[in-house]
Amino acid sequence: MSVDISAEPLLDLIPYGEIDPLALSVLAANLQAVLGLPTRVRPDRPLPEDSFIPVRYQYDAVKIVGSLDRERDGARFRMGVIQRDLCIPILTYVYGESQLGGRAAVISLHRLHHIDRQVTFERGAKIAIHEAGHLLGLEHCREPGCLMRFSKQLEQLDLLPMRFCSACEYEIARLLKRAVQNRY
Secondary structure, three states, X not given: OOOOOOOOOXXXXXXXXXXXXXXXHHHHHXXXXXXXXXXXXXXXXXXXXXXXXXXXXXXXXXXXXXXXXXXXXXXXXXXEEEOOOEEEOOEEEEOEEEOOOOOEEEEEOOOOOOOOHHHHHHHHHHHHHHHHHHHHOOOOOOOOOOOOOOOOOHHHHXXXXXXXXXXXXXXXXXXXXXXXXXXX
16 A cells, blocks of 8 residues: 555554553554554553553553543544553453544553564554554454454464455555545
């Protein structure tokens, strides 16, 4: 996909707490290069106070997404990035959560660590691109080699190439064109 990086950003990456600046740069670069989504990194901020679940010692992804969705300034889409463990009420943990065809998503780098930093960064980029695909309106894909395929385990995520199947690629181009036209 061709990317005009001088274009007004369509996605704001919002770090919650201290996130490795290199990790944020890698996420933004991959969202732009693979998905064609002009992205900027915003200043860090604290997590919403009501998002912590003490009994689980995790953060509620749905509450973070809801908080991001209520914001009206910035880019059309916003994606929170946290270093803490994320969950939703029905799952023990999630790597990310997104509104299907909505405005907001969040990803966690907490469970993505690998001894090789490049693998950690690649995992984060795959999760960010996958969640951004949901923001555009894509559902999970059944194709084995597609980034929109659901990955519960890191081993499954690691096997995915940094690309989409042809059907998802077509839909992304169509949905991204619509997002650019409806930017504001």
